[in-house]
Amino acid sequence: MLREHFSNFRTGIRTxxxxxxxxxxxxxKMPRVDAAKWQTLDPIAKWLIATRASVLFMTFTAAALxxxxxxxxxxxxxxxxxxxxxxxxxxxxxxxxxxxxxDSRRGIDKNNYYRNQYGVHILEDGLVxxxxxxxxxxxxxxxALLLGAWLVWQYSGQTLNLMLAGAFFVLFYTWPLKYxxxxxxxxxxxxxxxxxxGTYYVVSGHWSWDVCWLSLVFALGPTTVLFGxxxxxxxxDKAKRVFSMPVLLGEQLSRHAVITMxxxxxxxxxxxxxxxxxxxxxxxxxxxxxxxxQTSKEFLHAKPIEKPAQxxxxxxxxxxxxLAFRHTRRFTGLFLLAVAIDVLFF
Numbered sequence: 508m509l510r511e512h513f514s515n516f517r518t519g520i521r522t523x524x525x526x527x528x529x530x531x532x533x534x535x536k537m538p539r540v541d542a543a544k545w546q547t548l549d550p551i552a553k554w555l556i557a558t559r560a561s562v563l564f565m566t567f568t569a570a571a572l573x574x575x576x577x578x579x580x581x582x583x584x585x586x587x588x589x590x591x592x593x594x595x596x597x598x599x600x601x602x603x604x605x606x607x608x609x610d611s612r613r614g615i616d617k618n619n620y621y622r623n624q625y626g627v628h629i630l631e632d633g634l635v636x637x638x639x640x641x642x643x644x645x646x647x648x649x650x651a652l653l654l655g656a657w658l659v660w661q662y663s664g665q666t667l668n669l670m671l672a673g674a675f676f677v678l679f680y681t682w683p684l685k686y687x688x689x690x691x692x693x694x695x696x697x698x699x700x701x702x703x704x705g706t707y708y709v710v711s712g713h714w715s716w717d718v719c720w721l722s723l724v725f726a727l728g729p730t731t732v733l734f735g736x737x738x739x740x741x742x743x744d745k746a747k748r749v750f751s752m753p754v755l756l757g758e759q760l761s762r763h764a765v766i767t768m769x770x771x772x773x774x775x776x777x778x779x780x781x782x783x784x785x786x787x788x789x790x791x792x793x794x795x796x797x798x799x800x801q802t803s804k805e806f807l808h809a810k811p812i813e814k815p816a817q818x819x820x821x822x823x824x825x826x827x828x829x830l831a832f833r834h835t836r837r838f839t840g841l842f843l844l845a846v847a848i849d850v851l852f853f
Contacts, residue, residue, distance in 0.1 A: 526552045533560050537626030539821070545634045557629050557643050558600035565729045566599045567592065568839055569698050572725060572846060573706025576718050579850040582711035587662060591706045594654035595673075601648040602677045608640065609681040615747050651677075658709055665714065669705040673697070691752040694733050699726030717784050724779070725842060727772045728835035731765050735827035738762060739810060762806045765831060769799055769806075772838060788848040792841045795834075802834045 526549040532538040533555035540548070540556065548556075570592035577583040611630045629635045635643070655670040676684075676697050684690050703722030708714050737744065737751040738761045745754050753761035776792050779785045806827065814823040822829050 530555055534563075536561050536821075540627055540634075542632075542634060545629075553629075554600075554643060554647070556627050557604065557635075557640075558647065559603045559626065560600070562603075563596055563599055565698060565732075565835070565839070566595050566702065568843055569702035569722070569725065570595050570706045571843060572722065573703045573718070574710055575843075575846050575850050576703075576707050576715070576721070577711040580711065580715075582713065584710055587658065588706065588710045590654050590658055591709050594651055594658065595702055595706070597647055597651035597654065598673055598677050601644065601651050602680055604640075604644045604647060605677065606681040606685075608644065613682070615749060662709055662712070664708075664712070666709055669701065669708065672701055673705070676701075685751060686749050688750055688752045688755045691730055691734055691737070695723070695726050695730045697726075698729045699723045702726075720775070721779060721785065721846075724772050724775050725839065727768045727775075728831075728839055731768050731831040732828055732835055734761060734765050734768070735829075735831035736825070738765070738827045739825060758809065762809075762827070765827065766803045766806050769803060769831075769834065773799065776842075786849045786853040788845045788853070789842070791845040791848070792838060795838050795841055798834055798837050802830050805830050 529538065529548060529552040533552060537559060538556065545553065554560075570588070573591070574583060574588040577588070607628055607630060611628070627634070629643075630637070630640055655673070659667045659670055676693055680690060680693055684693050699722040700719040703725065704714070704719045707718045734753060738753040738758060741751075741753050741758055741761070744751055752764075756764065773792060773796070776789050780787055780789050810826045814820070825832075
């Protein structure tokens with residue numbers, strides 16, 4: 508009996524280690540798992556995969572920027588920042604789950620649609636029942652709601668309005684906003700003034716338009732990723748009557764719009780420094796100009812019809828979204844570092 512318990516204990520330890528590896532994979536990419544593998548995963552690994560946790564870094568960056576800017580003005584407080592950050596992360600995760608549920612329910616993700624080709628869709632892949640899915644959604648959404656409610660109770664003021672605005676986009680981004688060309692502007696607003704400006708407000712107790720302008724430099728990154736994704740699947744969306752902004756603009760104009768947004772990140776950064784609102788360390792983002800040039804060149808041309816020979820199989824059919832994601836990761840890293848230097852040394 509003792510030997511059996513010890514064997515079970517060792518098996519459990521091995522399972523935990525495997526799950527820890529999966530946590531890392533789920534936080535950095537969208538790992539593919541089949542039903543057999545899914546059953547071996549612990550609840551946290553399942554949650555990370557179900558919520559597409561690899562994109563949550565953009566939300567954490569928004570909260571980090573809001574906190575750093577409050578620190579810059581000697582208005583930083585740890586408790587509201589931690590609660591705000593967790594609340595935003597769980598709200599984003601809730602939105603991702605709602606997005607999958609709504610598109611699945613409306614038939615958008617049926618028949619190996621674009622979403623299913625590059626990552627796990629736990630409903631469409633049959634990994635969970637509808638009841639199990641609602642358990643994920645219910646727990647995630649409840650945590651986000653409770654964290655937001657605590658902030659409203661503690662800090663009042665405009666915090667309730669910010670929370671209600673966030674709840675609106677969580678609930679209605681997938682439908683109707685995404686379906687009628689408003690998804691892309693919503694992302695710019697949410698990842699900019701709402702997340703960065705909202706975090707700054709909750710942490711500092713003050714609203715700042717300078718922070719909002721700075722937030723747009725960052726928010727243009729997630730917007731280009733979404734624009735790229737919707738350009739990648741433009742024809743599929745059009746066939747399913749999902750009228751995203753790229754569907755409305757057309758493929759060529761959408762590619763040019765992304766190039767314009769990429770350039771705007773650098774131009775707005777230079778303007779903020781030249782105006783004296785922020786200091787020269789922000790110009791560190793100019794170290795990414797070579798990546799900007801390469802990304803922009805790719806956006807001048809249509810997406811390849813078939814996967815290029817050297818292109819990673821696990822990424823295809825992502826193309827424009829993958830290019831924009833790569834640029835956003837590098838730009839955001841430099842931008843966050845630049846803001847941190849500005850805060851710590853100026």
